[in-house]
Amino acid sequence: MSVEQPPVGSLPVDPALTTGREPDRPAEEIPELHEVDCPDELREEVVLLMSRYPDRHSASIPALWAVQRRYGWCTPAGIRQAAAVMTVTPAYLESVASFYDLLHTQPAGRNRVLVCTNISCWMRGGDELLDAFCEAAGCESEAAGHGGAVSADGETFVSGFECLGACELAPMASIDERYFGPLEPADAATAMEQLRDGADLLLDKALEKRATAGGPEPDPDERVAATETSNEERATRNGSNA
Amino acid sequence: MPETRLLFRHIDEPGLNTIDVYKKLGGYRTLERAYRELEPEEVLVELESSGLRGRGGAGFSMGKKASFLPRGDMDKYLCCNADESEPGAFKDRELMQKNPHQLIEGIAIAALAAGTTRSFIFIRGEYDLQGDILDAAVAEAYEAGYLGENVLGSHFNLELVVHRGAGAYICGEETALLDALEGKRGNPRLKPPFPAVQGLYGGPTLINNVETLSNVPHIVANGSDWFKSFGTEQSPGTKVVSVSGCVQRPGNYEVELGIPTRELIYDLAGGPEDGHEVKAFYPGGSSSPVLTAEDLDLPYSFEAMGDAGSMLGSGSIIVADDRVSIPHMALRTARFYHHESCGKCTPCREGTNWTVKMLERVVRGEATPIDLDIISSVQENIIGHCLCVLGDSMAMPVASMVRKFRDEFEATISAASSLSRPGAAGLAGTGAR
């Protein structure tokens, strides 16, 4: 990079000519496929994704997901590959990626722990749970509370997160895209261990296992029951029930 | 009063997420009848007269919105809003996870009524499990001929794609959802034009919430009169209400609209732990102005919540009991909207940022009562001035908290400034992160 411009304060300076600057790197236009060395599976996946929409641009988020699944995060090289397949600029995809919390434009660990610290979870100890995960994973809790932190060993990404849509599990966390709760701070260490060992995670606290809060089905409302009998009648009449 | 389970009927039936179980319990019969026996116009009329109001937040009549779509041969779209990212809301998650076919059936029938041929379910990226379940269910529905070309041999086509978001609350706003679905950053668009006229890819687009669409098969199966026998005149039907926060049995409860709010919070969700009282609650997600214990006997309906100066919104109640610090809760609320502001329009982008900074000073004890006035004034400067209502969604609850709990704010300032450690109030957590 060339010489800086005259300093502020010595106005009016008037050098006749600028000192020509040189770009440090080339600009990035839409890359051509032969320039990016895109793995075949990724290319095929992105092509398939594009075919699902009337406009290829719609595939940008799914394509970035594909890049992230493949490389762990939306690497510049991966973005260029997807951009070349989609014939969009890498800047376009980076702009999209940087908008969304789940798409990482920085290296992120192999495992992702998102701890909800929003209102309902906060009331029930979300902050403490986040601290516990940070400690268990070995990452900096201040950073984890502000956009996420990667553990010292580079394996685990821990982040305080906005409401994950599971307030009945408060305090809860999403570990590798699956929800668990309500969690005690002690569960953090257990979960990290299970992750390290490749064991099943906190089975009894998985969202999948939960029944509806209201418990077993109450007797149906009479208006509901009425429709069910009439439905059944109709079905038997038509003999069309599979 | 117990729950009134309509959408939640058989909700914990094992395998309800598979097409076989769903059909065994009567599923897809309405779709079959609609595509084989009914005219789209009939379906539309039924939906309109049912008075079904949108369950995503705004509460607009679903049938009326569908009727705004122009008739005629053009590319029209239906988007199911499954972004569910508002703090306190988790009903759509349970509906999709446990009964995805109910939603697909609803989408297919709504598409028939609105004349749309391409549908999308925009599901928030965090709902990975639910996305997988939907993907599987959609595949089953294609297989069974409920989706695809010539649905059930009719001349109607219907494509359905599950589109996963990637973590941005704003994508729940309907026009931001469209931008996100078009592959852009999820920024809201100017309205007008409204999506019903010019939406996805510039074509007329119907956007409805998961719960709204899940109601559709029931209405078409049983008629609008039957549907209106539930709920109140202005809020017909049932509502899946997410109750969370300081209650003993947080969760989703399906109730008739109009039941006393107290029944939801106390009888169903168990109320606060023994020895504690409800201090405040958001009746319709974190964007609704908070109500207090005095309001517990209000009927839980669109109109009653509106009259009380708040709103039913997405139907999510967050309860704060007497141990919760309201200033900290205000800060949590503001932080959320600050984090989620897309940044497109000035009042929301800068107003949420400024509000957070001021509330942080409040809980650190570095504020003065004048700051409370400025906080209120900034909320006023946000409300009604933004491109979409995300800004208002922060400003309204924050303003309501400062107004209703001003004493506590002032006390927090002085208590915190006399403490060496910031923010000791609150049931759990310092809120000072």
Added chain:
Amino acid sequence: MSPKPQREVTLIVDGREVTAPEGMMLVDAAKHGDVEIPVFCYEPKLGEPVGACRMCLVEIEGTPKLQTACSTPVRDGMVVYSRTDQVKEAQSAVVEFLLVNHPLDCPVCDKGGECPLQDIAMGWGPGRSRFTDPKRHFQKPLPLSPLVAIDRERCILCYRCVRFSQEVAEDSQLQLLDRGDASYVGTFDDRPYIAPFHGNITDLCPVGALTNYTYRFRARPWEIEQAGSVCTLCPSQCNVSFTVRDERVKRVLARDNAAVDDGWLCDKGRYAFEMLESERRITAPMVREGGGLREATWSEAIDRAAAGLREAGRSSAAIVGDASNEEGYLVQRILRDALGSPDIDSRPGGGVGRDRAIELSRPELSAAVPDLDEAGAILVLGTDPLHSSPILDLRIRKAVRRNGASLAVASERPTALDGGATAVARYAPGGAAAFLAELNAACAAEREGEGSPAGIGEIAGLLRGAERVVIVWGERIARGEAGDEAVDSLITLASGLGIAETEGVGLLGVPETANGRGLREVGCVPYAGPGFAETAAGRDSERIRAALEYEQLTALVLFGADPVRDHPDSAGWDRALRAADFVLAFAMFEDSAAAQADVVLPLQSHAEKEGSVTHPDGRLQRARPSVMDPGEVRPGWQVLCELAAALGDETGLGSVPDVLAALAEAAPIYGGISAEEIGGRGIRWQDRPGAGAAFEGLSEGARYVMTPLDDDAPDTSTREGGPGGNRLLLGTYRDLWAGPVTELNPALRFLAPTQRVELSLADAERLGLADGDPVTVRANGASLEARVAIRERMREGACFLIEGTAENNANALLNGATPEVTVEQRATSNEQREATT
């Protein structure tokens, strides 16, 4: 153009009755009632309003919420308030919000004094700030590109710059990154933003966030003056305004003219002004003495020039490059009248003769730039506007993006517009004539999807299906042996599409030099005098070169022309200049023409010159002097008049208007045009009363006869795979940045292209070449060095080189018909080094 009929509506703004066309945005309509509504993000040139900044909130009766005036179309009977308390509060709130994160560094900000944020904060802001918390911080300023600095702290996130990148230039390199109040303007991976129009973002930015390195800290608004003129660095002839301080150009801004440029400038026009003060600028007359050039007085230089030309007499010739109409007129007058020589040309590769030139200039056949906006289909033929006339590239993009035009591209080389095109056909280098013949056949056959090469059927279908077709064609297709045929086919195509009979459609020829059309129309062509007047036939530039080389001509006038660099056959031109007994060069810079001249007379730059030029669509425009002539430089017209007088032609012309009047008298199509009539916005001669009649008079009896198509001619367009073996068909093009501008302007130096040979992937694989490989390209006994650039969308069997580069100029290989070249791997310097060690 046929403006859509628009209903006028009446509304009331702040109590005043205002009429405006229906559908106009309220902000614009309010101006009709002298009501100013403040805006930041609103800029109609960028597309649909986005309503993001919220500055323009107003109250509209009947609507409870305040509305954004920038996005609300006016309706009849609308009642609007822009200064009620409610509105004032909202506006002042928005200003307060904008200042939350905006640093108050106005005293050291280049925008200070001409800053919309400053102005609006003064006019509509609260006057005080209640914000006491820390503002957001960014590293500042950073180079966004080598030309533009970005200060992200000052950015108010109005989206103008990123919208420009995405919706106007469509380079999509500049984007918003991150979200919310952390959003910032940036590029992929922090790369520089390098794109040919990117300088426009500095005009668009309403704060000091985007500033030009060429202007930072150079001047304050109260020290400068703005001088309106026309940029004559390319045929786009954009309207510009020079920012002048102390008689020096400090900046070039766009001067919005919807008929020409839509208010955009390319980076060449914007940043090529430092060359005015270049060390290589010639600022005094020079004469050759003892092998070198020495400075001379004007009278000595003119005497020497006159003597040299007098001696050659009818054996003189002239090549005109960059010249105003007046200068061109005088040069041809000296040649024809004073010297009796018809040998004058202004077209680098020659072109068609008088009949065809007249046919192509028919007013009914010619399209105006704004016709592109209304076109249903646009065919871009044989040119890449990005390189040949950049602003047209933007205009075509606008037509496609905003107005739904369908675009077809037919060219030798991939163009920047391919991505937005509905149909693309790639013909072989030099294959325009054959391609057009096939296109005509496909159009006539009414068959779709047929024809070769690929794309022809689609293009035919697209053209036939559209009501309004504009054909943007590169005049280069008229070069060479097949030029006549190509033009004939183009005319056939136009008549087949009924272009002459339809309003608002037509041909738009892109000439090869900035004032190519003007110079043709003032008589700087070998076949016609001013206004296509019949004259003795002369030699075209190729023949002038040959005649000089073989000493049939002995003297040469070069006016703003550097044929060694810019014309085909550099070596031939070099020999020609050496062979000439006398060379008179009018030149701005020390170039190869000046180096070989016997007399060099300095030329004015486009910022110093007064005169008219003619846009490719026939619009006459005026360049006006913005700064004083440096050194001894004098106006070209004056010098030419003196030279004419010295050669015995007392013109009696004492000013530019005099010359224009003389020209207008000599060229009936310009009949009676005056500088006043041209004014600040220009006027198309076709639109002037009497132009049609004048033109008809001209073409009477001149109807040309088409060359019958030669059925046996080798059909280059369909030939697949090119010449075969390791030989490729060479095409050349003039890159936007290939030329002295990138050498003379330090700020633009980084853009100077180095020679590269573009190949298709298949050819590269066949020849065992990879991207970036150093190669030697040989043809016709000449060779040059280049790097391999593999490109998609290339036709197999063809390769491309850049003309006019400082080194390894492709013109060196052009000394005959379309040449076949070989491309061979050259040892890299590394390998060489290894070999030697």
